[in-house]
Amino acid sequence: MASDHHxxxxxxxxxxxxxxYIELKQQILGNRxxxxxxxxxxxxxxxxxxxxxxTREAMIRLANxxxxxxxxxxxMRVLPISPQDMxxxxxxxTALESAAAGLVAGLGxxxxxxxxxxxxxxxMDVALQADDLDAWAAADHQFHxxxxxxxxxxxxxxxIETYNDQGHRVRMTTLHMRPKPEKSNEDxxxxxxxxxxNDPDTAREVHRRHRETAGKVLIDLLHEHHLTHx
Amino acid sequence: MASDHHxxxxxxxxxxxxxxYIELKQQILGNRxxxxxxxxxxxxxxxxxxxxxxTREAMIRLANxxxxxxxxxxxMRVLPISPQDMxxxxxxxTALESAAAGLVAGLGxxxxxxxxxxxxxxxMDVALQADDLDAWAAADHQFHxxxxxxxxxxxxxxxIETYNDQGHRVRMTTLHMRPKPEKSNEDxxxxxxxxxxNDPDTAREVHRRHRETAGKVLIDLLHEHHLTHx
DNA sequence: TTCGAAAATAACGTATACTTAAACTTATAC
DNA sequence: GTATAAGTTTAAGTATACGTTATTTTCGAA
Numbered sequence: 001m002a003s004d005h006h007x008x009x010x011x012x013x014x015x016x017x018x019x020x021y022i023e024l025k026q027q028i029l030g031n032r033x034x035x036x037x038x039x040x041x042x043x044x045x046x047x048x049x050x051x052x053x054x055t056r057e058a059m060i061r062l063a064n065x066x067x068x069x070x071x072x073x074x075x076m077r078v079l080p081i082s083p084q085d086m087x088x089x090x091x092x093x094t095a096l097e098s099a100a101a102g103l104v105a106g107l108g109x110x111x112x113x114x115x116x117x118x119x120x121x122x123x124m125d126v127a128l129q130a131d132d133l134d135a136w137a138a139a140d141h142q143f144h145x146x147x148x149x150x151x152x153x154x155x156x157x158x159x160i161e162t163y164n165d166q167g168h169r170v171r172m173t174t175l176h177m178r179p180k181p182e183k184s185n186e187d188x189x190x191x192x193x194x195x196x197x198n199d200p201d202t203a204r205e206v207h208r209r210h211r212e213t214a215g216k217v218l219i220d221l222l223h224e225h226h227l228t229h230x
Numbered sequence: 231m232a233s234d235h236h237x238x239x240x241x242x243x244x245x246x247x248x249x250x251y252i253e254l255k256q257q258i259l260g261n262r263x264x265x266x267x268x269x270x271x272x273x274x275x276x277x278x279x280x281x282x283x284x285t286r287e288a289m290i291r292l293a294n295x296x297x298x299x300x301x302x303x304x305x306m307r308v309l310p311i312s313p314q315d316m317x318x319x320x321x322x323x324t325a326l327e328s329a330a331a332g333l334v335a336g337l338g339x340x341x342x343x344x345x346x347x348x349x350x351x352x353x354m355d356v357a358l359q360a361d362d363l364d365a366w367a368a369a370d371h372q373f374h375x376x377x378x379x380x381x382x383x384x385x386x387x388x389x390i391e392t393y394n395d396q397g398h399r400v401r402m403t404t405l406h407m408r409p410k411p412e413k414s415n416e417d418x419x420x421x422x423x424x425x426x427x428n429d430p431d432t433a434r435e436v437h438r439r440h441r442e443t444a445g446k447v448l449i450d451l452l453h454e455h456h457l458t459h460x
Numbered sequence: 461t462t463c464g465a466a467a468a469t470a471a472c473g474t475a476t477a478c479t480t481a482a483a484c485t486t487a488t489a490c
Numbered sequence: 491g492t493a494t495a496a497g498t499t500t501a502a503g504t505a506t507a508c509g510t511t512a513t514t515t516t517c518g519a520a
Contacts, residue, residue, distance in 0.1 A: 051505045064294045073512055088385045095329030153317045281475045
């Protein structure tokens, strides 16, 4: 049983339910619990060294986010992502992020205000030059993440995070199959320019097309490589 | 205690947790549990004639949707919606629905395919002529709801539903304070035309501006009428 | 062997019991 | 009278117990 129920020492205020949620989510996103795997409540509870109660609560949250499915007598199943799912997810990300770009462009920020974005695109260029795709992916994520945060819309921020998480597994596996993301870097600069020019329409439109294209590429790859479910 | 634990007669397959979720959500959206009200788990459980376990599970889902907040020793609190919250919510609805309009316009539907939308705008016109605002609101909802459903994107559908629910209380209370929604009917027709013309850019743009304006009106009303929290 | 019915199993939904610690009360010192 | 400390209460978090029922297995008949 949970080795440290009454947490000596550290003031760990994290409930078991929260721990379970975090742990399971990490394992799913990190592909340590691959799509399709099933576990009974009891089994998960044992894996996590706790009782079924907090386990169930974590499962409910994961199911709400669309990461798992809970079928009454078959336990919790990690949901595979079909090309169709990916398409749905990218339509949502596209809608939300392009809106975010427009909102940020309407804020009248100066170069200082968008420093995190400038740093991100710079890093993307460096990484691309160095052929370091992992660094590129990190910088890319930094750009998207900071762009959304600049809106200040908390709901928007957490929504986009949720849907980006969903695509994470797929993006990572396909990272090295994709053509060099030169166009992607151009797109980001264009969005950045539009934001600095205070031009929401352009920012929105450029970002929308950027995500739309990226989504298509990803979905085509899923089909081509017979990664029909992952 | 739950009068019908082993459900004789009817094949009621609805779990208590699900019942609790539905019941609480209806009471919140219907303003029977007004914003700001707090209840301890025990109290909710008693109100619903069940134990704390399914009650907690329902609360988790409601908290995930942003309808309530659960603070460790103060129970569940129905969240008030400030103008700031409303602004966040409308930014999201605007982003998602305008994307939906664009997607539907890309489907190449004919008049038969968008019949539900045509019926809805017709009803809106009739209701406006008859000065029946409640009927108008119902038709308006029908239009938005069917528009989104036509995309076939299940995730998008349920997301938009969630955020529309959040604005529901506010829209209803302000319904009779708003100017006659003549412009709104025009907007809907314009979106419909763009869909029939297979013009995603126009559909998206018109719908975006429509929701953007509606959102502004609503938020201004919240401020003016000192409905700063509801 | 195959099918179907009956029995056995066990997973889930729910209730309840237990534990911890936050919030409130009381008491005591200054 | 205020402030602090000790004691009390109680809500939430977790574990466990229990009943129901879906699933699986067993077993007999065709």
